[in-house]
Amino acid sequence: MYNTLSTQLKDGILEITINRPDKMNALNQEVMRELALVIDDIYTNPGVDSALITGSGPKAFIAGADISEFLSLSPEQGEELSKKGHTIFQRIEECTKPVVAAVNGFALGGGCELAMACHFRVASDNAKFGQPEVNLGIIPGYGGTQRLVQLVGKGKALELMMTADMIGAEEARQLGLVNHVTTPDALLDKTRELLKKIQGKAPLAIARVIKCVNAHFKHEEDGMDGFETEIVEFAACFATKDLQEGAEAFIQKRQPQFKGE
Template sequence: MYQTLLTSVEDRILTVTINRPDKLNALNRTVITELADVISRIYTDNDIAAAVITGAGPKSFVAGADISEFLELDGTGGKSLAEKGQEQVFSRIENAPKPIVAAVNGFALGGGCELAMACHFRLASENARFGQPEVNLGLIPGYGGTQRLTQLVGKGKAMELMLTGAMIDAREALSLGLVNHVTTADELLPRTTTILKTIISKAPMAISRIIALTNIAALGDAGGLSREVAAFGELFDTADAKEGAKAFLEKRTPEFRGS
């Protein structure tokens, strides 16, 4: 179905594998276009409750952008490239109503780090490496890196990483809050899907609102508390909320239906 992606669905979890191992899964125009398509599928396909994004091979999640495409770009082309990526892929991942998690299995540099950060949270294998080395090319992150890295690790550390172009390993990423868990390579996808199975056993409408409100909090939106109150009230009109309370009182597992 895709030139640069592998996709599979099991237990309502879509696994998306960026499949350019000979290029360390670098992002080119085709990858961005195909990611945009698969993200739209996540939004609309009721048989998909969650997704994992990972990279093919043992070395790399996504080792940045395909630099060979940069040589033909001028200022207008560079802006267009960033806008397309942000609008069609990175922001769509961040704001998806279903959980999308990055399973980082190696290098996550430049656009790869930005792709991981756009996901709702991240797991990393022990060989993962993270960085925003765009400054080495005379550039800056263009897919949201300056914003999301600062949100996740704080201004000082984000500034240092972007200004030096340095890489950090999985354990440092864990200590900074950039990733949630570090596993062996073999455990990475099973651990990720186990967490997602727990999440998707909950009420879908509650999940979508938690994602949206947490994104608002990350942006420092002063209206977050009032929007939380409104969403809290709205959920009381759902069948899932009634089912959740009833199941709790009856000491049984709730059967949520997304309504």
């Protein structure tokens, strides 16, 4: 179905692998087009409860964009390219199902931006993160200037983007860019373990958590009030069967069986 991606659905987890190992899994226009399609599948396929995004091979998650495609672009075409990237990565960020990045090597430029668009990140101890665009005379164009600030703070984000320095997995964890660091062999198992744990919770509540957290960062952009969003989404939980099941299971001292209703 895909030329640049491979996918596998198991236990409700859709595993998406960027599959261009000879190009260090660099993002080109075909990868972005196919990413848009597979993200649509996460939204619409009832068999998908969560998703995991990783890269093919032992060296790279995604080592950046395919720079050869940039050389012939006009400013207008550059704007269109950036808009498409923003749309796709925002779809990941706003997905009501958990999407986690399993970063298995270099996550640079657009690769770092894709990882940051996911709800959180698990990294192998050989992973490297960076936004080196200024080395090429450009800036991050797929949301990196905004999400890096959100995750590591203004000062460190500016330093990383202006120096183009790479950081290792452990420093990324200390900064809050990464949640967990594992060995390369344990990376996918750790990510699956976290997703399976989340899948055991109430799916409508998980979706509302994502919406409320995203609302915190959208206040200046479109006037959303995170506190008001929380009140609205908290109230909406009381119309769900999942809340009834969760409360009854707690009282009865048993595991809840959520149905997303």
